[in-house]
Amino acid sequence: MKKLVVAAQCGGEALEYLYAAAGRFMERHPSVGVEIRQVNGNFELDRLVRSGTAVDLIHMSESLFRPYLEEGIVRDLLPFIERDGGVAADDFYGGALRGPSWDGRLAAIPVDVMVPLIFYRKEAFREAGLPEPDGGWDFEAFARVARALTTGGQWGIRLGVDIEWYEPFVRRGAGPLVAPDGSTVKGYLDSGAVRDMFRRIVDWYRTDRIAPPPGTLGEYPFEREYAMVHAFSCWIPWVSAHHPGEYVAVGLPRASGGEDTTMMYMGGFGIASASGSPDEAWLFLKELALGGPACEPWSLPALRSAAGRLGMREHPLWRAALAELEKASQSAFYLNRAWNAGRQLVNERLHAWIADGGDIESSLRELAEYFG
Amino acid sequence: MEEARETGEAPDDETLAERARHGDVEAFGMLMERYRGKAVHWARGWSRDPDLAEDIAQDALIKAFLHAGQLVHPSRFMEWLRTIVRNSAYARLRRGGPYGREKPMSSMLAGMRGRDGAGAEAETLERLLERIGRRAADGDEAEPMRQLVRRESARLIRSLLDCLNERERGMVEKFFFEQLRPEEISALYGTTTGSVYAHLHRSRKKLRAYADASGLQPELRAAGSTDERSRSLAMLTGRPDAPYTLIERLCRLIRSKGGDGNAARWMGESGMAFRVRVSRLNTYADGVHVFDWQGEIRRLLGAFGYEPEFLAGRARNAPAPLVAVAERFRLTSGDDGEVARFVREAVDCGSPVLFFDTHVGKPYVHEWNLIYAYNDFNRTVTATDLASPYQRTLTYGELAASPLLFLCRARVKDRPDPGRSAEDALAAVVRQAREGDGYRHGTPYLRYATGLGAYDVWAEQLEGGLLRANEYGHRYMAHVYARARAFAGPYLRSLAAPEGAAELIAEAAGDYDTSARLLGEAAALLPWDSDGGGEPWSAETLRRSAGLIRRAKAHEERAVERLERALRIMGGGKS
Numbered sequence: 001m002k003k004l005v006v007a008a009q010c011g012g013e014a015l016e017y018l019y020a021a022a023g024r025f026m027e028r029h030p031s032v033g034v035e036i037r038q039v040n041g042n043f044e045l046d047r048l049v050r051s052g053t054a055v056d057l058i059h060m061s062e063s064l065f066r067p068y069l070e071e072g073i074v075r076d077l078l079p080f081i082e083r084d085g086g087v088a089a090d091d092f093y094g095g096a097l098r099g100p101s102w103d104g105r106l107a108a109i110p111v112d113v114m115v116p117l118i119f120y121r122k123e124a125f126r127e128a129g130l131p132e133p134d135g136g137w138d139f140e141a142f143a144r145v146a147r148a149l150t151t152g153g154q155w156g157i158r159l160g161v162d163i164e165w166y167e168p169f170v171r172r173g174a175g176p177l178v179a180p181d182g183s184t185v186k187g188y189l190d191s192g193a194v195r196d197m198f199r200r201i202v203d204w205y206r207t208d209r210i211a212p213p214p215g216t217l218g219e220y221p222f223e224r225e226y227a228m229v230h231a232f233s234c235w236i237p238w239v240s241a242h243h244p245g246e247y248v249a250v251g252l253p254r255a256s257g258g259e260d261t262t263m264m265y266m267g268g269f270g271i272a273s274a275s276g277s278p279d280e281a282w283l284f285l286k287e288l289a290l291g292g293p294a295c296e297p298w299s300l301p302a303l304r305s306a307a308g309r310l311g312m313r314e315h316p317l318w319r320a321a322l323a324e325l326e327k328a329s330q331s332a333f334y335l336n337r338a339w340n341a342g343r344q345l346v347n348e349r350l351h352a353w354i355a356d357g358g359d360i361e362s363s364l365r366e367l368a369e370y371f372g
Numbered sequence: 373m374e375e376a377r378e379t380g381e382a383p384d385d386e387t388l389a390e391r392a393r394h395g396d397v398e399a400f401g402m403l404m405e406r407y408r409g410k411a412v413h414w415a416r417g418w419s420r421d422p423d424l425a426e427d428i429a430q431d432a433l434i435k436a437f438l439h440a441g442q443l444v445h446p447s448r449f450m451e452w453l454r455t456i457v458r459n460s461a462y463a464r465l466r467r468g469g470p471y472g473r474e475k476p477m478s479s480m481l482a483g484m485r486g487r488d489g490a491g492a493e494a495e496t497l498e499r500l501l502e503r504i505g506r507r508a509a510d511g512d513e514a515e516p517m518r519q520l521v522r523r524e525s526a527r528l529i530r531s532l533l534d535c536l537n538e539r540e541r542g543m544v545e546k547f548f549f550e551q552l553r554p555e556e557i558s559a560l561y562g563t564t565t566g567s568v569y570a571h572l573h574r575s576r577k578k579l580r581a582y583a584d585a586s587g588l589q590p591e592l593r594a595a596g597s598t599d600e601r602s603r604s605l606a607m608l609t610g611r612p613d614a615p616y617t618l619i620e621r622l623c624r625l626i627r628s629k630g631g632d633g634n635a636a637r638w639m640g641e642s643g644m645a646f647r648v649r650v651s652r653l654n655t656y657a658d659g660v661h662v663f664d665w666q667g668e669i670r671r672l673l674g675a676f677g678y679e680p681e682f683l684a685g686r687a688r689n690a691p692a693p694l695v696a697v698a699e700r701f702r703l704t705s706g707d708d709g710e711v712a713r714f715v716r717e718a719v720d721c722g723s724p725v726l727f728f729d730t731h732v733g734k735p736y737v738h739e740w741n742l743i744y745a746y747n748d749f750n751r752t753v754t755a756t757d758l759a760s761p762y763q764r765t766l767t768y769g770e771l772a773a774s775p776l777l778f779l780c781r782a783r784v785k786d787r788p789d790p791g792r793s794a795e796d797a798l799a800a801v802v803r804q805a806r807e808g809d810g811y812r813h814g815t816p817y818l819r820y821a822t823g824l825g826a827y828d829v830w831a832e833q834l835e836g837g838l839l840r841a842n843e844y845g846h847r848y849m850a851h852v853y854a855r856a857r858a859f860a861g862p863y864l865r866s867l868a869a870p871e872g873a874a875e876l877i878a879e880a881a882g883d884y885d886t887s888a889r890l891l892g893e894a895a896a897l898l899p900w901d902s903d904g905g906g907e908p909w910s911a912e913t914l915r916r917s918a919g920l921i922r923r924a925k926a927h928e929e930r931a932v933e934r935l936e937r938a939l940r941i942m943g944g945g946k947s
Contacts, residue, residue, distance in 0.1 A: 011654025012840065019839045038842050040656040042691030043730075043775060044737060064691070162816065186451075338688040344699035344814045362384070369450060370703075 002277050003033040004284055006057040007048050009041055010267070014112060017296045018288070025287040032280050049073055049272065056275040057284065058108075060268050063333055063340045065100045065107040066182070074270035076105035080282045087290055087303070095328030096302035100268040108268025109289040113300040114232040115264045115324040116168060117249040118157070119239065119317075124149055124227035135250030135320070139173055139200060142253035146210035149227035156210035158226040160217060161354065163346040165230065166201055167331050168262040172254040173197040182335025190368035198353070198360050205354045214351055222247070232265065233321035234298040240317060249320040264328040300325050338371050345370070389446035403449065404433055410450075411457050416709060418461035430553060432457040501529065501548055501576070535582035540575040543568055603719050604745035604754065609762035615855035616644045616660075617740040618726075621756070622672065624742055625724050625782060631676060640863025641792070642672050645856050646801050646884075647809055650826040650849065652819040655833045655841045657737070657848035659820050662696045663811045669726075669780055677788035683714045683779040690775040693730060693738050696813035696820070698776050708751070708772035711779065715746050715753055715771075718781035728778035731766060733759055735844075735900070738776075794867040795942050798877070798935050801864075805932040824932065827925035834918040837911045843898075850917070851900035854891035857924075860884035864935075869942060876938035883931035890924040 008018055015038070022034035037053075039045045042061055049055055058074055068074045081089050089097065095115070100108040118133075125132050128148050137145070146156030159165070167177055174193035178185050188194065204211045221229045222243060229247075239247050254260060269288060271281045290303060300321055301307050312318035333340040346367060352358045382402070383391075391399035411432055415425035436456050443452055526549065533541050539561070546552045546560065547568075554568040561568070605628060614620035614635040619642055623633035639645040649659035666682055673680050685704030692698035718725045725743040732739050736758055745754035753771060757764040771777075792800070803810075808822030821829040830849070833841050861881035869877050894917045899906040907913040 011651075011656070011842065015654065016839045038654070038844070040651075040654070040658055040842065040845065041693070041695060043693035046691045047737075067689075160816070337690075338703055341686055341688060341692065341698075342703055345702065347814055 001031055001033055002280055003035055004056045004277060004281055005054055006034060006036045006059070006269075006284075007039055007045055007055045008036050008057075008059040009039050009045055009061070010059065010112075011038075013298075014296060021288040022284075025284050028287070029280070029283065032277075032284075034284060054274070054276075055272050056277055056281045058270050058272050059111075060100075060108055060270060062099065062266060062268075062330075063337055065268060065270075065334065066102040067337065068270065069102050069105050069107045072273050074107050075273050075275075075278060076107075077109065077271065077282075077285075078104075078106045080271075080278075080285075081106070084282070084286070087286065091303045091305050093300070093302065093304060093307075093322065093325045095262075095264050095325045096266075096300075098329050099264055099266050099334070100270075108270040109285050110266040110268045110302050111289050111299060112234075112296065113264060113266045113302065113325065114234045114298075115262055115300065115321055115328055116165060116230060116232055116252065117317075117321060117324065118228050118230055118252060119222070119235070119247045119249045120228045121224070121226070121247055123246065124154065128227075132248065133250050137250075137253045139253045139255055143204065143208055143210065146204070146228065147208055150210050153225060155212050155226050156208075157204070157228040157230060158217060158221055158223075159204070159211045159230045161214045161347065161350050163343060163350060164263065164331060164333060166198075166350065168252055169201060170194055170197045171261055171263075172252055172258040173200065174255070175259065176332070178332040178336050178339060180335075182332070185332070185336065185339065185371045186368045189371070190364045195361050195364055198364070202353045202357070202360065206357060214354055233300055233318075233324075236315075236317045236321065237297055240315075247317070249317045251320070251324050261327050261329045262324050263331045264325060336371070342371060385449050386447045389443060389449035393443045393446060400436075404436075407450070407453055408433065411453065413705075413707075414454055414457045415461050417705075417707065418458060420709075422709070426553070428461045429457060430555065432460040529579070532579050532582050532586075535578050536575050540571050540578070543571045544575050547572055601748035602746065603716075605719060605722060605724055607724060607742065607744035607756065607763075609756050611762070612758065614639055614859075615852045616642075617758070618665075618669075619644055621726050621740045621742050622669065624756075625726055626673075626676060626678060628724055628744070629678075629722065629782065629784070631678065636859050636862055637866070638672065639856060639859035640797075640866070641675060642668065643800060643804055643809070645859035645863055646804050647822075647856070648824075648826045648830075648853055649809060649811075649820050649822040650830045650833075651845070652821055652829055655830060655846040655849065657842075657845040658694055658696070659822075659826070660849060660852050661694050661738075662813070662820060663809055664700075665697060665728075665778060671789075673782055674785070674789040675791060677785050678782040679785045680780050680782050683711065683777065685777050687773065687775045687777070690773075692775045694776065695815050696811075696818050699813060699815055701776070701778075704772070704777050706772055708768040711772040711777070712746070712748070712751070712768045714779055714781070715743055716748070719744065719746055721783070723781050723783065726780040726782075727755070727771070728774070728776055729755070730774050730776060731764075731770060732757070737844075743771075743779075794869050795939065797867055798864075798939055798942075802932055802935050802939065805928065824925055824928060827921050827928075831918040831921045831925075834914040834921070837914060838909070841914060843909050846914075846917070847895075847898050847900040850891060850895035850898060854888060854895040857884060857888035857891055860888065869938065873938040873941040876934045876941070880931040880934040880938070883927045883934070887924040887927040887931070890920045890927065894920040894924075 006018070006022070008015070010018060015036075018036060022036060026032065026034055037048065037055070039048055039059075042064055045058065045060070045064075049058060058068070060068060060074075069076070078089065081087050096110050096113060097106065099113075100106055100110055120133065122132060128151075130145060130148055133141075133145065148156075150156040170177060174197035175188065175191065177189045177194065179188060205213060221231045221235070222239060233249075236249075252262060269285055271278050271285070275281050290306070300318075301310065301312070307313050307318070307322055312322060333343065339346075349358070349363045349367065353360055353363070383399075385403065385406070388399045388403045392403060408429065411429040412425050415428035415432070416422055419425050419428055432453070436453055443449065445452070529548070533544065536544060543557055543561070546557045547554070552560075554565045554572075557568045558565045607628065608624065612620040614623070616639070619638050620635055623635050623638050625633070627633035647663075649662055651659050666680075666684070669680050669682075684701050686692040686698045686701045687706070688703045715725050727741060727743055728738065729741040730738045732741075739758055741756045741758070741764075743753045743755045746752070747754075751768045752765045753768070754763060754765050756762060805824050808826075811822070820826075830846075834846065861884040864877050864881040864884065867877060897907050897913055897917050897920070898909065907916075
């Protein structure tokens with residue numbers, strides 16, 4: 001009997017889902033066993049895969065897709081897709097394929113896929129006498145609407161502070177934070193357009209006062225004190241269950257001529273180059289992320305066909321999220337490991353700008369030097 | 373780690389570079405002042421030779437001065453300078469081996485050993501010259517041991533200088549004692565750099581001959597044999613005797629400096645005897661290690677009369693463990709010279725170095741250890757280990773490449789921080805139980821429960837069954853928290869309290885004893901040590917473990933209520 005060893009970094013429901021997929025797979029393929037080796041985060045995963053331990057499937061987070069492909073730790077999955085009669089590359093949502101890819105190779109099949117959305121409360125718009133947005137808004141329109149929605153007891157938008165959440169706003173308004181090959185942030189992060197976009201975002205807190213100050217947000221985003229909520233698509237099942245019909249979701253605003261893209265979070269399972277059972281590993285990957293229920297209930301599916309089968313394309317919130325997934329692309333933290341490692345340093349600056357109105361231009365120059 | 377430079381009100385680099393480009397010497401001087409250290413740092417990275425790096429940097433700064441007018445993009449001054457340093461380094465390295473024709477004195481002397489057959493005597497003399505000639509920037513002045521050795525070396529060399537003529541003596545003094553560069557010496561003497569090198573070369577030969585003739589060689593050898601390039605401190609190795617290896621290693625560190633390193637007291641004072649933090653994602657082990665490392669170490673050492681110094685950072689290109697802690701640290705330069713220097717300085721002063729060890733063997737993932745020896749020739753350190761033979765050798769490179777680099781050395785303070793009163797100590801225990809350990813992290817996908825509520829999260833995860841729990845993490849937490857809690861009762865009993873409060877504190881100590889026993893039973897059910905027997909990893913065992921953890925929590929809840937009452941009696945606690 002063959003055994004597949006899966007190195008997985010997930011807990012809670014995601015771990016349960018993985019065990020369930022393993023159970024289904026073993027029922028369908030009685031000659032193959034699945035052993036799940038839990039690891040806590042990329043560090044433990046990295047130690048495991050470099051220790052010589054036999055592992056067939058590797059559960060990576062975004063920052064490992066590229067290095068693991070480049071180092072040959074995982075196999076390119078495109079040939080598996082080409083050989084497989086049941087899965088086609090053009091069935092993947094654009095972002096689902098772009099996210100785990102590097103240099104024309106595919107490191108992983110994505111799981112736990114989510115994109116940012118702006119959920120708006122229809123009633124808040126009605127009360128303010130504003131037409132509901134259709135998502136085709138620019139930053140001026142977005143800020144104008146948010147200002148109109150900001151009243152004594154209500155904020156226009158709930159927006160947490162994190163560079164990874166700001167990045168799609170910046171890309172849609174000014175351009176990328178990092179070179180396309182990830183080699184440098186210089187000339188990108190410290191460009192004038194990016195600086196201006198950061199100023200605009202900071203103004204939402206300091207000047208426009210449409211977003212609550214950092215540190216004042218509760219854990220639960222869908223409170224009535226917010227007319228609009230910047231949140232990820234993983235909240236859709238919750239919103240659908242607890243606020244049926246209350247919210248509609250649209251994409252982020254974009255400057256005229258700005259890049260029409262967004263960010264996405266995802267994990268991904270890849271097949272270890274050292275695996276002695278790559279074909280069986282591919283079969284399990286399909287069960288886990290492409291077949292069966294196709295994805296965990298909080299995740300966007302990688303395949304259009306799966307979304308159709310699950311009825312997600314008819315669901316107004318999921319439909320908006322799938323449209324975003326189609327155009328999503330790799331953020332800086334996929335492309336540049338130092339940037340990923342230094343995320344909190346950047347976040348410290350964001351907090352300082354919002355709290356004290358610090359010098360954004362010199363901060364960005366300093367960060368560009370630091371990250372190189 | 374390179375810290376961001378504070379510019380204050382001074383003109384920024386771009387402005388200065390623009391002015392320098394147009395011939396403003398003062399502006400160029402300001403830039404050089406800012407960047408000289410960086411230039412040496414870069415040069416050291418390329419040349420791997422501290423002395424050569426100085427020369428490379430000097431070359432590069434001169435070139436930069438001469439060619440400032442060619443700077444096209446003032447906004448990219450640093451990049452431009454870095455390129456010049458790199459080119460200077462390559463030029464030097466290309467010129468026949470690592471030093472080329474223009475050798476630094478130390479390497480020039482080293483290269484002569486075999487050629488003139490000087491053997492051990494030449495090596496001794498060279499070592500003494502190197503020692504006194506080492507740049508002040510190395511930080512030697514702060515180290516009593518090095519200062520002593522250096523003074524002794526200088527005394528011996530000075531006693532030989534009579535054999536040199538005035539010009540030679542002057543150049544030797546300028547070069548070795550005043551650390552002037554050959555370029556500077558040549559300017560003083562109105563000669564060429566090559567001539568300075570020639571004089572230094574000739575002087576060294578005369579010195580050796582004179583030492584031979586005057587019978588000073590034995591003394592030179594004795595001084596030279598004080599081998600400052602490898603040193604080992606006495607260190608008791610063996611199994612850690614406290615559950616938190618951080619506390620245990622800190623105790624050993626302080627004991628090695630003659631201080632009071634009592635693990636039981638430190639477990640209480642640090643709050644580790646009472647602490648619990650559990651990941652909300654799974655029964656992962658990481659919560660055990662998630663707290664403010666620098667703050668806690670500083671507070672703890674301060675109370676015992678020591679001041680810590682840190683060298684910390686996270687790797688640019690490798691996944692770091694304990695993201696909730698690692699996120700606080702800057703990216704490391706990966707410079708093993710910096711790490712070696714930090715270790716060397718500590719060990720030379722008789723202090724081991726505490727470090728976060730990501731190189732431990734299975735079943736550990738990472739723990740705390742102590743470096744107590746270094747060897748510059750092999751570029752290695754020797755450290756305590758958690759498994760037999762309880763010591764291990766690491767290279768400087770391995771240490772510098774740690775995904776989460778954290779080194780700490782301690783020096784004696786003028787006076788210890790004021791100790792905590794019994795009231796303050798009890799209030800801290802209560803606060804930790806009710807509000808948690810107070811540590812906040814920024815990474816949003818990590819979530820932890822801390823304080824008494826953490827027990828519920830832990831138990832719920834176990835009750836979720838085999839599909840919801842992490843086996844390694846649960847076993848590790850049970851092992852650590854059970855052993856840690858055993859220190860809680862004795863610590864509380866050690867606190868002096870007035871009548872009335874003392875009885876309540878004693879009862880609370882008893883509750884903590886019971887909690888420690890229950891957690892110990894949970895740890896015995898699923899022991900962390902694979903040789904420890906125990907029950908199978910089954911849903912039933914997890915359910916029983918959860919029950920024990922909930923009972924432990926109930927006892928601690930009662931203990932905290934008693935401590936709150938005691939505090940009210942003492943008049944210092946919250947109502």
